[in-house]
Amino acid sequence: MRTLLIDMDSVICDLMTEWHRRYNEDYQDDLHVGKLSTWQSEQFVKPECGVKIYDYLKEPGLFLKLKPLPHAIEVLERLNGQFDILIVTSSVSTAFQEKEQWVEKHLPFIGKHNIIFSHRKNMIVGDLLFDDAPHNLESFHLTGRLAVAMDYPYNHDVEVPRVQNWLDFEQFVLNLDWKRRRTSMKHADVIIVGGGPAGISAAIWCDRLGLDYYVIEQAEELGGQLPSIENAFIDYPGILTRNGKELQEHFLDHIRQSEIRYALRTKLIEINEVDHIITIKHEEIQEKMSYAFLIVAAGSAQRTLGVPGEQAMWDRDEIYSATKDSPKFKEKHVAVIGGGDRALEGALLLAKAGAYVHLIHRSKHFRARNPFLLEARKQKNITIYTNTYVTSINGEHHVSAIDLDTLDDKPFTLQVEAVFVRVGVQPNSHELKGVVALDEAGYVQTNEIGLTTNPSILAIGGYTNGPLIFKCVHSSWAWSSCCQVYI
Structure with a gap:
């Protein structure tokens, strides 16, 4: 069953008439919905009112006084059962209870349990939104779903289907070919x-x-x-x-x-x-x-070193696993870069397979667990370099050497046949x-x-x-x- 999302204010109930009546009484004006060419109501009231026009929406009892728009109740009652109907409305929090009471009174066949209070209607799951607010219509339309406007001057800039009244909306919905309808997204x-x-x-x-x-x-x-x-x-x-x-x-x-x-x-x-x-x-x-x-x-x-020659090494597919590939490097010199568990564990695996391991770490302090570090220091074929970092990986057809710099000494070069980069993620x-x-x-x-x-x-x-x-x-x-x- 298709789900219709129906706005409340100025779609089901006539908010504008009561809202503008209160303003007109206080400011001796003749504001009405026909004058609202944009959504910003403060642009159409007297300067001394300005944004205070929105204070009327916080007045207790306002929403309880609203009348249903012509044919809204009868059309919703006919559509109910043919569609799942959710009332979606944005409001000041003080009006939540009043809107629930309004729905219970005028729409008992829908009920307050089918009201969703949200300022982000494009987040709500449904097949069609019937609304009057330009931003709601536009954002819902952008999701690839169908938005239908209750026609008012202030939403004419939004290019969506529009209806003049509830009888028009009923015919629009019933005549939709839902099976053939395709969204653009x-x-x-x-x-x-x-x-x-x-x-x-x-x-x-x-x-x-x-x-x-x-x-x-x-x-x-x-x-x-x-x-x-x-x-x-x-x-x-x-x-x-x-x-x-x-x-x-x-x-x-x-x-x-x-x-x-x-x-x-x-x-x-x-x-x-x-x-x-x-x-x-x-x-x-x-x-x-x-x-x-x-x-x-x-x-x-995997974090990379970002040094010259590293990308060329990756491109040549010189990517090794210490677990799987360690036998390949028996009696060969390899470099392991890093100071964490993975670097130390890899160095130990390579060393136990008979490789000569150069463990290079940019700091004196290791992140690896202490048992790994203690075991590595016991291995005669593991040489540990601290405060040392790689500046280049060399080799035209395969890795042949790495250039290093240190905080303590001068730059130097190590001849190695593989580089295991283990500097984290x-x-x-x-x-x-x-x-x-x-x-x-x-x-x-x-x-x-x-x-x-x-x-x-x-x-x-x-x-x-x-x-x-x-x-x-x-x-x-x-x-x-x-x-x-x-x-």
């Missing part, structure tokens, strides 16, 4: 950006909760960083796997059984947080999609810059329950807390449930 109530563990988990929960959702992933496959993880997963509850690829297969099996809806090779280009529209690019074709909620789960990427949050608050490292700022500074954009997984798979999955369930509550 795709819409999903929940769009999930990112197909890693967090995004997959969010999609599963959206599916279970019956939400209209869609997952976009820019890579060739779902799974995020899982395919590149060679370590065994020994502490993920209920699943023991030899590596990330095997865990990815468990995730993909779940996705196939649940028939999760997703698109690969689809990149997020831009977020219009005001109109709830994103721009995406799929195989060189750009399109727009509208949403009620955006769950951003694009995760994090960085969030893939560049599309969110200026949209929600980020910290200095680029991670999304959230409050104690995970809300971002934009109530319709939710950030989960590596965006907020680093790439911990357990947190990714847990937060995905929570936010999918939040979306269901509001939708």
